[in-house]
Every structure is written in structure tokens, then in C-alpha cells.
Amino acid sequence: MAGKKVLIVYAHQEPKSFNGALLKIAVEELTKQGCSVTVSDLYAMQFEPRATRNDIVGRLHNSEAFNYGVETWEAYKRGGLSKDLVEEQKKVQEADLLIFQFPLFWFNMPAILKGWMDRVLVQGFAYDVSKAYDGGLLQGKLSLFSFTTGGGQEMYSKGSISGDIRYILWPMQHGIMHFCGVKVLEPHICYAPENVSEEKRKEMLTAWTQRLKTLWKEEPIDCSPDWYFK
Amino acid sequence: MAGKKVLIVYAHQEPKSFNGALLKIAVEELTKQGCSVTVSDLYAMQFEPRATRNDIVGRLHNSEAFNYGVETWEAYKRGGLSKDLVEEQKKVQEADLLIFQFPLFWFNMPAILKGWMDRVLVQGFAYDVSKAYDGGLLQGKLSLFSFTTGGGQEMYSKGSISGDIRYILWPMQHGIMHFCGVKVLEPHICYAPENVSEEKRKEMLTAWTQRLKTLWKEEPIDCSPDWYFK
Numbered sequence A, B: 001m002a003g004k005k006v007l008i009v010y011a012h013q014e015p016k017s018f019n020g021a022l023l024k025i026a027v028e029e030l031t032k033q034g035c036s037v038t039v040s041d042l043y044a045m046q047f048e049p050r051a052t053r054n055d056i057v058g059r060l061h062n063s064e065a066f067n068y069g070v071e072t073w074e075a076y077k078r079g080g081l082s083k084d085l086v087e088e089q090k091k092v093q094e095a096d097l098l099i100f101q102f103p104l105f106w107f108n109m110p111a112i113l114k115g116w117m118d119r120v121l122v123q124g125f126a127y128d129v130s131k132a133y134d135g136g137l138l139q140g141k142l143s144l145f146s147f148t149t150g151g152g153q154e155m156y157s158k159g160s161i162s163g164d165i166r167y168i169l170w171p172m173q174h175g176i177m178h179f180c181g182v183k184v185l186e187p188h189i190c191y192a193p194e195n196v197s198e199e200k201r202k203e204m205l206t207a208w209t210q211r212l213k214t215l216w217k218e219e220p221i222d223c224s225p226d227w228y229f230k
Helices: A018-032 A068-077 A083-094 A111-120 A165-180 A198-213 A225-229 B018-032 B068-077 B083-094 B111-120 B165-180 B198-213 B225-229
Strands: A005-010 A036-041 A097-103 A142-148 A188-190 B005-010 B036-041 B097-103 B142-148 B188-190
Touching (some): A005 A083, A018 A142, A142 A165, A188 A198, A225 B165, B005 B018, B018 B036, B188 B198
Parallel strands (some): B005 B036
């Protein structure tokens, strides 16, 4: 799909990791298709995950009691967000597809990536009063959560103690992306790459390459409670 | 319950906030009961949420390819974790009860608190091979998630678009605390304190004080899929 713009938000410390290999494949395959690919390599950027007063340039709306949500909303409207946030928002704005590549940490994304969500997707930019979910401000974009797990696939099934992997996806896919109006493609999950054979790892990398070849033909999931909990 | 030790991990930037008021109440009420209360005020501490090589003092186990999970596990065993992590682990080790006080950000805890989970609860300390869930290494402790929301209670019910609030609690309560062997008390949720009357806010603060008075008599929840998704 020549001309499509892709932003990959990547959260792994080690380029030689399995996550690093998945990132490399995505960049290569999507570039080959003629897409324009941008990577936010959060650890390499030393991306700040903490939501603080430093995110607002200049005077606060209410300096008596700091309210991050209100202050970033007001700062967004007057063009007063910190430079790193403005840059990430510009990348998001331009993207047709957002890919999040990360290792699952504690049933969730690593803090550095959660900080990207907390700080970049502010009110006024990603959603607003009465503009959420299908009315969210990032309508027209797609997203894809691609991640690795520590435990095997059998650990993340409905009857098992860790429950269905889809339970974990609810806050990320529905609570963040859907909330902003972004459609969600099927997640791409590589189970326990550290505990499988080299052959199996290669198979998983090939499967990702193959999926990317027809990615633009995929239909988004029906991002409603049924998909997660039925 | 004189003599009990409580660690409150607090993630709000503003002491004058509603979260700040809830923290103050917990410190005062529990201290009055004779408990020994410690607060980790994450923003005030400028707590580092990023999981990086800096968390390991001295030589890496494998400097060819950085693996955070393996490196922190190895560092824990040889006493080579960074000072800030050792201090937090000591607080956890000593505590009978962990209270997490925070505003819900994107269906989850703020990144700074997620970073506390990612960095403090390392393998060897909080769980280990075959030592997870009811066999987790932090057995004998209680936990309580106390948080505020932006949306009202009606937004977080089963039929609503944001779904049951319990769906959101699964990764935090079950995926982290239960995984480490920690029992979970009923969460304490204050809905939309920013959007209700001053009178209602006072009622919510009083309810928290009242709950704390009989907290030590509470039974933990049955932290299984049924509680969350039935």
C-alpha cells in the first residue's frame, strides 16, 4: 500500500532482542510496500514516561493546584505542550497505522509505553468532551498491538489461571485506542520467544512478515465487550 | 491494629488534589490505629519508571544482549540492584498491607506507578520459577487499589461502553498482586471527584475514613476470573 504512513512505537531496550527483530521486519516489509515508516524508539529516545508540570510550557492555567488533565488540555489548545509531546502528536496525526511493539510486562505494556499513552494522547488532541470512542478525534486511523509474552500460549487461555489473553487487551485496545476513535486490528502475539526453539522463533518471525504482506486488506476487530469477554 | 505496617504507594503530582486528600486520610487514620505507615510519593521522589540497564549495579550477566528480566533476576540474587529499587523492596518486604493510591489514567495506573511495578517486583523478589499466584513470594501480605476516575460510575457498568470497572482491575489486581501471592482487598473507587458537588466529595472522603476503621477485619476478595468477568 504505497503512500500509507505508519508509526511504530517501540519499547524494548535491546536491538538484538526478539522485539527488535519484529521491529526490523515491520520496518523492512512496510517500506518495501512503499509505506512511509516512522519509528519512535522509546528507550533510545529516553522518552519521559512521567506526567508532570514539565509538559506544559509557560504559565499554568491554575497554578494553585496542578491538574495534569486540565493543564495539558489547556496547553494543547494554546500550543503550549512540551516539544517532545508536540513531535509525537505530529507523528500520530500523520499516521494511517499505529503499531505498538513491546514485551508484555505485568499483564500490560511497559511503563515507558504507558507514559507515551498518558502524555501524548491528551484531551483536545486525541479525544474531547463528547468526542470519544467512535467519535474520538483520531478517527480514520488503524492500530495494532504486537507483543511478546513470557508465558506460553496455554497460560493465557480461558480456563487457565492467567485467563484469556483478550482480558489483558481490553484496557489497551478498547480503553485507549478505541476511546480515541482508532480502529483496532487483530493483535499480533508471539508467545514465550525466550522459551522456544530457534526453529519456532524463525517460524514466528516469518509469520509476522507474512501477516504484514496482507495487513492492509484486514478488517478491524469488533472492539466491543463481546470480543474480549464472551 | 497496632503494630501493622502499611506501605502506601502514591502517584499524584498535587498534594491539594482529591488523591492527596485520600492519602492524607489514610496516613492519619492508620497512624491513629497504631499502624506504622510509610509513603512512597512517586512524583515527589521523581521515581524512575523506565526499566533500563541502570537498574543493575556492576557487570551484566550477559552484556551481548540486554534482557531486563534476566538481568534484574541475576542482580537481585547477588545483591546488585540499584539503590532506589532495594529501598522500595525493603518497604514492600516489611509491609503487611500495600495501598496503591492513584488517579486512573487510560483504564490503568499512571506510568510512574506502572514503572514501580515493573522495576520493584522483580523475579527472585516477588515471584520465581514455579512460585507465582498462591505460591508467590509475597504471601502473607494484603493489597488495596484505591483510585479516582474521570468518568462517573454509570460509565463503568457492564452494559456501558466502557464496560464493568472490574475488567480494568484484572491486570492490576490479578496480574500483578495475586501473581506475587498478595491477597487483594475490595478496591476503593471514587468516581469522578472533579465533577461532583463539594458535599459529595466530602461524603467520599468520609466513606474512606470509615472504611479504614474496619479495614483489618475485611476478607480478601476471591481473586479469580469469576470476580472480574462473571
